[in-house]
Amino acid sequence: MAQTIVSRLTEGLASGQSKRFDNASTPTPEETMIKAGRSAAVLAALAAAALSLTACGGDDGGSGGKELKLWHYEAPDSAMGKAWSEAVKEFEAAHPGVKVTFEEKGFEQIQKTAPMVLNSKDAPDVMEYNKGNATAGMLSKQGLLTDLTAEVGKRGWDKLISPNVQVTAKYDAKGTMGGDTWYGVPNYAEYLQIYYNKDLFEKHGVEIPTTFDQLVAAMDAFVAKDVTPFTNAGAEYMAHQFVYQLALDRADQNWVDAFQRYTGKTDFNDAAWTYGASTFADWVKKGYIAENSVSLKAEDAGVAFMKGEFPMMFSGSWWFGRVAAEADFEWETSVWPGAKMTLGSGGNLWVVPEGSENKELAYDFIDITMKKGIQNTLGNAGGIPVAADPAAITEPKAKKLIGDFDGLAESGGLAYYPDWPVAGFYDVWVSQTQKLMNGTAPAEVLEGVQKSYDGGLPK
Incomplete structure (x- = not known):
């Protein structure tokens, strides 16, 4: 001009x-x-x-007339969805003339298309993305994510995020988590737990378990009454997370580090993996998990539980807000009975694509989500905040949720997720676990997992 x-x-x-x-x-x-x-x-x-x-x-000065493109995949009534909606309002109030254009994307949609989208003109300015070597790590190695290290130090985010939660936000040159370069910022944490429908337990005269043996006894009691104990989704993450949890029951921290961070050799024929796959297959045969759930998605499984069709759901804390809002029955949660380790980590990451046209605005938005007001909202809505005021979390179930996470984090009990270590591993786990549910021998299934894992290790 x-x-x-x-x-x-x-x-x-x-x-x-x-x-x-x-x-x-x-x-x-x-x-x-x-x-x-x-x-x-x-x-x-x-x-x-x-x-x-x-x-x-013009376009180069001030913020008037600008647009911040935001993508995330949290449901509006989830804890994160509620908190981030509030963050959008606060951001727009602090940036007159800037419009936040939010596009809700499904988890699977972002998981499969992110590398292609972020390498195009359609990339958002800031987006939620899954953490781990196979996702954020891979994109960082490909040069598709902005190095946030300087910004993290400048804004003090590293002072708000505990070291065990930082692991999944930082990557090395090979894209392995736990490195020294920040490529994302987690503003919440997460872990897997069992959700119990207390009304169904009471109706059928079954005690809510506190040990693994009691869990098995409870499942036997429900099956005897023609009730399938657990909801499940074989076509997405739920099924293979059962396998991983059962393997963790026979594993230790060195085992986890070897698998997730390549500190040693991972053998999928070892005692822990064999126990996990064999026990899950046995649970399907015994009716603890329905065979016909092999083709269901996580949304199907979660909605079925919230409708009162199953006594238990083993899944992430990300369901907490929806269960609180939608379940028409008495319910409670607990860590997997008897577990020293379970699936969990810092939450998904805010990442800034390298192609973002409004990086400073993206940093400002992330900063707002780290403020105590937004963090307190997240906590009281059923999320696990990383920088909230503990005294401001007043909802009883939310306080227990956060307390259980803190206990796991302090004891080193967060074992991440089974699909993280190598690119494409998520789809492998889904397909191999479906084979397991359909009767393929555990050893054959684990052989397929081993092949994919070995082929994807960084060179």
């Missing part, structure tokens, strides 16, 4: 100068030099004015 203005002014000056010379006598050399100097000075002043106008009204 500035160049256009200057060009037009230059044309005008040249035209006027030509006309003045045409109507006058031939100037002396001294007069020509004086007039040329004056014209140059006028041009310089006009050009500066034009640039100033452009800076005031």
Whole structure:
């Protein structure tokens, strides 16, 4: 725009100068030099004015008329959905003239298309993305995510996020978590737990378990009454998370580190993995988990539980807010009975695509989600905040949820998720666990998992 203005002014000056010379006598050399100097000075002043106008009204200065493109996949009535809706309002109030354009994307949608989308002009400015080597780690290695290390230090986010939660936000040059470069910011945490329908337990005269043996006894009691104990989703993450939890019951921290962070060799024929796969297959045969759930998605399983169709659901804390809002029965939660370790970590990450056109605004939005007001909202809505005021969390079930997480985090009980270590591993786990549910031998299933894992290890 500035160049256009200057060009037009230059044309005008040249035209006027030509006309003045045409109507006058031939100037002396001294007069020509004086007039040329004056014209140059006028041009310089006009050009500066034009640039100033452009800076005031164009796209490069201020925040007026800008748009922040935001993607996330949290349901509106989930804890994170509620907190982030509040964050959007606070952000827009603090940035007059900036409009947040929010696009809700499904977890699976972002999981499968992020590398392609972030390498295009359609990339958002800030988005929620899954943490782990196979997701955020892979994108960081491909150069698709912005290095946030300087911004994290500048805004003090590293002081708000505990070291065990930071692990999944930082990656090394190979895309392995636990590195020294920040590529994302988690503003909540998460873990798996059992949700209990207390009404169904009471109706069928079954005690809510506190040990693993009691859990098995409870499942036997429900099956004897023709009630399937657990809801499940074989077509998505729920099924293979059972396998991983059962394996964790026979594992230790060194086992987890070898699997997740390549500190040693992982053998899927070892005692822990064999127990996990064999026990899950046995649970399907015994009716603890329905065979026909092999084709169901997580939403199907979660909704069925919230409708009161199953006594138990083993899944993430991300369901907590929805269960609180939608379940028409008495319910409670607990960590997997008897578990020293379970699936969990810092929450999904806010990442800023390398192609973001509004990085400073993206940083400002992330910063707002880390403020105590938003963090307190998240906690009372059933999320696990990383920087809330503990005294501000007053909802009893939410306080227990956060307390259970804190206990796991302090004891080193967060074992991450089974699909994290290598790219494409999520789909492998889904397909192999479906085979397990359909009767394929556990050893054969684990062999398929081993092949994929070994083939995906960083070179």
